Amino acid sequence: MKLFEESWEVCNKVGGIYTVLSTKAKYLVEKYGKDYFLIGPFVKNNIEYVEEPLPSFLEKVYTDLSNMGIKVHYGYWNIDGKPQVILVDFYDFFKKEINYWKYKYWEWYRIDSLGSDYTYDEPFSWSVAVGILLEELDKVFPEKKVLHAHEWLSGGTILYLKAKGLGYRTIFTIHGTVLGRSLSSRNIDVIETLNKINPDQEAYSMRVHYKHQMEKNAVKHSDIFTTVSPILAKESEVFLGKSPDRIIYNAILSKDRDIYKDYLFARRWLEEFVVWYFFPYYYIDLKNTFFMYTIGRYEYYNKGLDLVIKIAKRLNEENIGKNIIFFIFVPTGVTGIYRNVIRLYSSYRLLKEILEKEKTEIVGSILREDYSKIRKIFEEVLPKISKGNKPDIITHELFDKNDLIYNELQKAGLDNEESDRVKIIYAPVYIGQDIIFDLPKEKILPGFDLGIFLSRYEPFGYTALESLYYGVPIVLSNRTGFALSLDYYNLKSDYICLVDVKNIDNEEEKIIEFIRNLSSLDPARILDIRKELYNISKFYDWSSRILDYISLYES
Structure with missing residues (x-):
């Protein structure tokens, strides 16, 4: 059997799917070896991708596809397991063929992409190019072949294989719905809206109908359809007209860790950051400082970033007896460091x-x-x-001069005055891919005292799980798939503070008291808590969870 796993986030970090792929690849390599391939888009100067000579089975495929404007690159992803990858450079194909293939998908599936924008056209062209690649590989590999595709961005590949009658067994996994994300990004409650709208009409009204139709067709025509949580399963039933065949929760690559050693290293890094960032302006007592963070994609309402700022504002008005340094790690477009x-x-x-x-x-x-x-x-x-x-609240110059996070922080009076109880560091870059944030996140995040995640729309929620893995207490939205999974598996801790983001005004005091109590604990107790949270995270280890996917591949 040849197993192909396709995603726009292979060697290309955007969000949580990158974490899914990069953490479970090791176990699939152990199981399938050279019969397992990851497929993604080719990105120039990619430090995670190591190019290697084309294997013999790709040489003729390379020539044939090059004549069509599709160039394939072969190598490995420099992560645990070093999985082999095929990255597809499709931009010449995109320029020449986009309108033809949009027409074909209208003819085959009635996907109405007339007037679609670049956010659809780019991944759509890539997914068609991947379909053509797999069509060529079908001639090379006579054995059973499985394609596992993630999200609507890969949906075009499944639909290409079906239209061409190719013998791939197809599995389609979604990590959110197009319509759900779009509604939530407009601060519309997805759960309350489920049975109150016509999904297809709503997709048109929000101008995401082409993505929605791609997603809906991929769900319909895949052999197996999976989601990552019961929340998303219900959403799929209503918005996409089908319940998933399986719900498979996400997991992480869990390693044995020295919790205290990791904490000390990361804490020193954080304290050193504060020294050079703040001390030229004013002194902060580092021994009496509480470090908080949030991290995630730039989806302002989906990720509840407005609620996070609201809590930061409230903490600035309170007195918990500690200085608070609050890092906001939300990547967006930047021109460079300030x-x-x-x-x-x-x-x-x-x-x-x-x-x-x-x-x-x-x-x-x-x-x-x-x-x-x-x-x-x-x-x-x-x-x-x-x-x-005074110290800047943001570390980098933004492309968008009307950046919503930056503006709302200023409106909240969070501007790093010496008298402020809460000091802000808004870091609009990926940790580990920048000069001043030059270490991987597993070397920085364990130093924090709290992670806060108040998403309104989060079908799973990797960031909170990773926080537990680093031994960091969390404030967590009850709207996340991860929160549901904790309840489902009866995993509890006094240092996982679940909050109802729908009624955040009533939950503010609960959050403040949680932070106040946490900040007053002695170091020995904190170390015990960190070990407790780390042990909870180990329940979500791919070493056992991967069997759920393997059973699908081999069924």
Whole structure:
């Protein structure tokens, strides 16, 4: 059997599907070896992808597809298991063939993509190109073949295979619905709306009908349809006209971890960040500081970012007895690091290098009560520190000058005044892919005291699960598939604070008290809590969960 798994997020981080694929690949490689292929879009200068020479089975395929404007790249994804990947460069094909294939999908499936935008046309063209690739591979591999495709962006491939009558067994997994995301992004309650609208008409009114129709057809024509939570199963039944054949919760690649060691390393990184970011303006007592974070895609209402800001504003008005540093990790378009931020960072790095190099002489000077050496260092470094009146609340220059998160933080009075109890660091970049956030998230997030996730629309919710894996307590929306799974498996902790985001005004006090109590615990108790939460996360390990997918592949 040859197993092909297709997603727009193979070697291409966008959201949670990237986590699904990158964490379970190791176990599929162990099971299927070189019979397992991941397929994604080719992205230039991709640090996660290692190119290798084309294997013999791809050489003729490469030539035939190149003549059509489709170029295939072969290599491996540099993650656990090092799965082999085929990445498809489809842009020449896209330019030449887009209108023809939009017509064919209208002819085959009545998908109305007239007037569709780039957010549809780009992944649609890619999915057709992948379908053509698999058509060629069908001639190479006579054995059983399975395609597991994720989300509507890959739906065009399933529909291509079906239209061509190719002998692939197809599995289609959705991690959210087009209509659900669109409704929630307009701050419309998806659960309350389920039985009050005509889904197809609503998709037209919101101009997402072409994506919705692609998704609905992929659900209809796939051999097996799966979702990642009961919430999404109900949504699929109403919006897509079909209940899933299976519900398979997501999982993670769980490793044995030294909770305390990981915490200390990450905490030092966070405290060092505060030193160079804030100390040029004012002093913060790091021993009396509570670190919070939220992380996720830039979906302002879906991810409940307005509610997160509301809680931050409330904390700024309260006095929990601690300084609060709140990191908001939500990637969006940036032009670069703020000039002032990079100056502070560079000056700090320079100062560290000088102190490390000269530390013996500096200590000797202090013992002699000769401070000329220290004065010289100050004279060399301090002029390079150019700063404004207060620390910026954002680390990078944004493409969008009307960025909603930034504007709402300012409206909430969260602007890093020295008197503010809550200090904000809005980091609009992916952790580990930036100069100042230069470590992977597993090296940074364990240092936090709390993760806060108030999504209105979150069919699963990896970010909260990962927080538990790092041993970090969470405030979690009850609207997430992950929250439902905790209840389903009877996994409980006093340090998982579930809140009803529909009634957030009534839940504010509960959240504030949870944070107040958490911030007052002694270090020994905190370490026990971190171990407890980490142990809960191990329940969601792919080593056992992967069997659910393997049973589908081999059925």
